[in-house]
Amino acid sequence: xxxxxxxxxxxEIAVRHAQGxxxxxxxxxxxxxxQWSSIVDDSVQFYxxxxxxxxxxxxxxxxxxxxxxxxxxxxxxxxxxxxxEEFACPNCGGTHARxxxxxxxxxxxxxxED
Amino acid sequence: xxxxxxxxxxxxxxxxxxxxxxxxxxxxxxxxxxxxxxSPGAGKTSLIEQTLKGLEGHLRIAMINGDIxxxxxxxxxxxxxxxxxxxxxxxxxxxxxxMVQSALSQLDLGILDLLVIENVGNLxxxxxxxxxxHKSVLVASIPEGDDKPYKYPGMYRGxxxxxxxxxxxxxxxxxxxxxxxxxxxxxxxxxxxxxxxxRTGEGLxxxxxxxxxxxKEFKGIHAK
Ligand SMILES: Nc1nc2c(ncn2[C@@H]2O[C@H](COP(=O)(O)OP(=O)(O)OP(=O)(O)O)[C@@H](O)[C@H]2O)c(=O)[nH]1
Ligand SMILES: [Mg+2]
Ligand SMILES: [Zn+2]
Numbered sequence: 392x393x394x395x396x397x398x399x400x401x402x403e404i405a406v407r408h409a410q411g412x413x414x415x416x417x418x419x420x421x422x423x424x425x426q427w428s429s430i431v432d433d434s435v436q437f438y439x440x441x442x443x444x445x446x447x448x449x450x451x452x453x454x455x456x457x458x459x460x461x462x463x464x465x466x467x468x469x470x471x472x473x474x475x476e477e478f479a480c481p482n483c484g485g486t487h488a489r490x491x492x493x494x495x496x497x498x499x500x501x502x503x504e505d
Numbered sequence: 506x507x508x509x510x511x512x513x514x515x516x517x518x519x520x521x522x523x524x525x526x527x528x529x530x531x532x533x534x535x536x537x538x539x540x541x542x543x544s545p546g547a548g549k550t551s552l553i554e555q556t557l558k559g560l561e562g563h564l565r566i567a568m569i570n571g572d573i574x575x576x577x578x579x580x581x582x583x584x585x586x587x588x589x590x591x592x593x594x595x596x597x598x599x600x601x602x603x604m605v606q607s608a609l610s611q612l613d614l615g616i617l618d619l620l621v622i623e624n625v626g627n628l629x630x631x632x633x634x635x636x637x638x639h640k641s642v643l644v645a646s647i648p649e650g651d652d653k654p655y656k657y658p659g660m661y662r663g664x665x666x667x668x669x670x671x672x673x674x675x676x677x678x679x680x681x682x683x684x685x686x687x688x689x690x691x692x693x694x695x696x697x698x699x700x701x702x703x704r705t706g707e708g709l710x711x712x713x714x715x716x717x718x719x720x721k722e723f724k725g726i727h728a729k
Contacts, residue, residue, distance in 0.1 A: 393598055393630050400516050408512050418507065422516070427658045429516075429633045460658075462691070476655050478691035486690045494662075496633070498512045505506050 397431060398438040404498050405448050412503070417448040419502035425458045425495040451501075460493030520634055523602035527609060527637025534614035537723040538622060539716075540636050542660065543644035544653075545626030548670040550578040551703035552644055552712075553621055557585040559713040564618040564720055569608045571600040571625045578623060588612065599630035602637055619720050628657040639723060640665040647671040651681045654688030661689055666697040668712060673702040 401420065409417050424431050436453055443449050462478070463470050466485030479486045515521065531538050543549045553568055560566060567588040570579040579591035590608045592600065605622065612620070622638060624631040643664040645653060648671060654661045661667070667689060675682075682700075689696060697715065701708030 393633070396520075396597075396601065397516060400519055403519060404512060404514050404516070408510055408514075412510070427662065429630075429659070473691070476652065478655070478688055486687065487694060488691050490662075494659075496516050498514055498516055500509050500511050500513075502507060502509050504508075 393429075394431065394434045395438050395442075397429065398435050398442055401435075401439075401453075401498055402443055402446065402448060405451075405501050406446060408501060409447055409503055413505060414447060414503040416504045417451045417501050418504055419452050419454060420448070421454045421456065421499045421501070423456050423458060423495040423497045423499050425493040426460045427490070427493045428496040431455070456499075458492050458495050461491040462488035463491045464488055517633055517635075520602045523606060524635035524637040527602055527605055528639070530609055531614070531620070531637065531639070532727055534617070535724060535727050536614050536617045536620050537640075537720045538620040538636075538638040539719075540622050540624060540631075540638040540641040541644060542624045542628075542631045542641060542664070543626060543646070544628045544649055547626070547644045547646040547649060548703050549623045549626070549644050550581050552668065552670065553582055553587075553623060554585045555703050555706070555709055556621065556713065556716065557582065557587050559709060560619075560717060561586065563717060565616055566619045566621065567612055567617050569600075569605065569612075569620065569622045571604065571623060573597070573625060588617075594625060598625055598627050599634050600624050600636060601634045605636045618724070619716075628653065628660045632657075632660045632663050640719060642666045642668060644668045644670055645685075647674045647680050648678050651679075651685040652688075654685060654692055658692050661692040664693065664696065666699070666715070667693075669698065669700045670703055672700050672707065673705045 405420055464480035464485050465487035467483040469480055469482040541549050568582045569590045571592045573594055576591040579589040582589040590611055592604050592608055641664045699712045
């Protein structure tokens with residue numbers, strides 16, 4: 392698994408965004424993870440506790456917001472969550488869909504203290 | 506005082522930036538690169554061997570092979586006549602842009618037309634890590650089963666072509682081709698697809714023609 396690489400990336404981004412802003416400490420990180428994006432499990436928290444030590448973000452809390460997949464049917468406009476073995480539109484049977492949500496893999500925001 | 510700072514940055518943005526650098530190096534040298542991904546044993550190395558054989562005398566090809574351990578696959582490519590560089594990821598489940606950057610520095614890009622990167626056999630992680638290649642190809646295979654697009658949507662969404670290998674096994678293994686393709690249709694509409702067998706050679710010609718066409722088109726655009 393590549394959770395270590397992911398965790399290092401999260402730390403790098405958070406610290407970069409806190410720099411030059413008189414931040415004493417990063418207290419919280421808000422992550423958005425889509426259902427169809429990477430698998431990120433509890434081991435991120437495990438790595439986090441180790442690698443954030445000695446940084447601005449030491450001891451910060453990670454918040455994960457998981458986003459379900461929602462497809463928009465391009466044939467009838469219906470928005471739906473695909474079933475596990477059927478991605479076609481349940482309304483019209485169409486297979487022309489656009490992914491509306493579910494592919495996010497972002498650090499959305501951080502909370503900081505002086 | 507506590508305050509919220511908006512970030513909105515992709516988690517793997519550092520890797521994305523390095524991948525863009527890799528692509529610039531490849532562009533400058535006029536080398537077309539593909540990232541070949543698949544589950545373990547789908548036939549990535551077999552397809553590379555067939556490609557080396559099929560395009561011999563047409564294109565100058567090198568390969569980079571990523572494996573958790575061993576250099577068997579790079580040895581096979583070398584035996585088939587290509588320059589091959591082995592990256593042992595030491596337990597990592599995917600190649601990333603840093604590993605590819607160091608492999609690129611070991612290659613003489615000036616004497617190449619096509620670079621094929623064989624990623625680590627895995628249908629999850631490689632999809633997230635861009636390498637800087639121009640196109641990515643997913644090798645699926647009949648014995649893996651027809652439900653893979655549904656189970657690994659992230660992998661199927663990102664690729665430019667899907668090769669369905671081992672069609673010689675269709676008579677022996679239950680595989681609903683229409684179910685498989687219906688999954689792909691929603692995930693990656695209109696994606697280029699090939700059905701072939703590295704064992705019998707059936708269907709290989711279409712793949713070779715497509716790949717050679719891709720390289721020629723790229724070289725037309727990036728001709729020095
Ligand atoms: N029947 C059949 N077997 C194939 C075909 N292509 C490859 N194989 C066999 O499948 C096995 C795995 O092939 P490889 O080319 O090593 O697969 P790979 O994806 O490179 O495997 P890893 O690098 O280990 O993940 C070998 O035993 C091949 O001989 C095919 O078209 N038909
Ligand atoms: Mg291989
Ligand atoms: Zn519809």
